[in-house]
Amino acid sequence: MAKRFLRWEWLLVALIVVMSVVNTRLSPFFLEPTNLLRASSDFMEIGIMMLPMVFIIITGNIDLSVASTLGLSASLLGYLHNAGWNIWLAAAMALLAGALCGLLNGALIARLGLPSLVVTLGTFSFYRGLAYALLGDQAARGYPEAFTLIGQGRLPGTRVPYALLLFIVLAVIFTLVLRGTRFGRYLYAIGNNEAASRYSGVPVRRIKLMIYTLSGLMSALAGMVLAARFGSTRPDIGSGLELTVITITVLGGVSIAGGVGTMVGASLSLLLIGITRFGMGLMNLQGQVQGIAIGALLILSILLPQVGGWLAKRHVWGRATLLPVGAALLVAVAFGWFFFWSRGLMLAAQ
């Protein structure tokens, strides 16, 4: 099994190399460090929310409410700032609120045994609704410069954004926790067989409470980074990001069925999606086109291991095998064709 994880990550590395080469060939602006570092800031909030999402998906659960929690905490920050609070005190309250949002998710899932999909689908609307209740259709603005530096600032003398450093530090911590601690091993155990884990003494409920609380806290942190990057907050801030977070996690080889996945894979997947999006932006592909390409990439990533599994079991070639193989080939070719066809369209239009 360990070998397999390793292979998946190498595959992502290969895709990253291919994407970089293609992007470099198609745009002279891609390989500029200034550009790459500037573009990285568009993905740091997603990255911060992705880290606990890996934990949650490994246990076979999901959290759809991350972007709404982000919105609620950022809105609370704006609300308290408008009310004249010190910005750091307001940020601390916003982080606390995020953790409480996560705790509520965790309590409903772990204590009451409700399915995580339904619970977080509910809080997805609920938390976003609270954000609107706090700010209405107004924006909160005028954050002090010391605060906006979190999202806009760069390491003195370099072009490295603080947010990127923050993500890297967090990613290292999360990786170590997942790989090197009992807590990390419990996550895989729960994902592989929750009932068996419980009977072997794994504190399943407490761990679920912890990972959802952590997810809430990290979403709130992402909310602080995004509010600092925007220099303002509107209640719809970050809406829709949860789908990007889940897409990247799954593309990173974290199985939606639980029990499988690594932090390194997810981080590589973030990089892959990041450079793919940035590259398509440089080629002036339109937003909808980018969505189609990312979607195709995701379907491909889910289809191919299925195909691999079928073949490895040495099934007789039949309809059941040919269908996924054919589908995978079709999507792969369609993706490549689409990528260049849409670029041709753009060139023709100019």
Added chain:
Amino acid sequence: MFTNGVRLFLLVTTVAVLAACGGAPAAAPTSAPAAPTAAAEAPTAEAPAAAGANYVLVPKNLGNPYFDTANNGAQEAAKELGVTVTYQGPATADATQQIQLLNSLIAQKVNGLAISADDADALVPVGKEAIDSGIPVVTWDSAIAPGGRQVHINQAVSADIAAVQIQMASDLAGGEGQIAILSATSTAPNQNEWIDLMKTELAKPEYAKLELVDTVYGDDDDTKSYSEAQGLFKKYPDLKVIIAPTTVGIAASARAVQDGNLIGKVFVTGLGTPNQMREYVKSGAAPQFALWNPGDLGYLAIYTLDAIHTGKIKGNPGDTFTAGKLGDYTIDPDGVVLLGKPTIFNKDNIDSFDF
């Protein structure tokens, strides 16, 4: 146990990538160092710049006829100026997506950005970044707050919007008689400001014979606006004109006039869009209405960008420049350029608009 599967995965992916590379113009060996490739491509990429500057018109989102009309105006300006204008926007009207797009446009070192902002505040940092990188930033339709843009093109000022509606109402009423206003909600700030200014306008001697009998609120709801209009017909049998300074109210009122067989007796005017009002202009229920022309907005935005990019102006308050067919403009002390008076749409010109 998955080894074979992974091998196949790699194989399929490689095939897909090779197929993709095959489609690329003059595929280079993947081992070629990146930098020379980039250098070799650079002249091609800059080729359009030699023929003229490359500006980008960024709407709030793609697929909205209003913004598409603005793009038509922008392309007209591009043709006259001999520059390229690319029309590029986010899939949905979302600040996060728009910022991501602007970052990639800054990276491409385009020569100017004309933006309809999805969020006045959130776009300030990215606008600043563009200006600091030497890319002029002009906003239109929806402004970025000062600091994140150099010039904002304002479509119309409230006083002009109020004046044109009273002037149209007076035209339709023949200079005298009862008029009424059908607004959006009673708390809508734009509408309330216009209504106050309309009352000021009505105090002028030339409108002395017009009598404003009532102001009702349709809440920007089609059904409610329709029944409020019917209520006005009943309550004021001599009513000549309904002014609806809202796109929902004007269409609902015109339909109420048409359905009530009141064409020629009661006229509807106000603010609307050509596509929505075409039928009523032709039937005579709403012979004329006003709105700014988004095409002119795009046209002026590109002329303003070009004036800044070519160094004719710096984009400071007080700067004056000429924008083709629209004439001369001056940047006011707030860094705003006013497009001009609203455009009146009637049966003679409505078919040349599509938004």
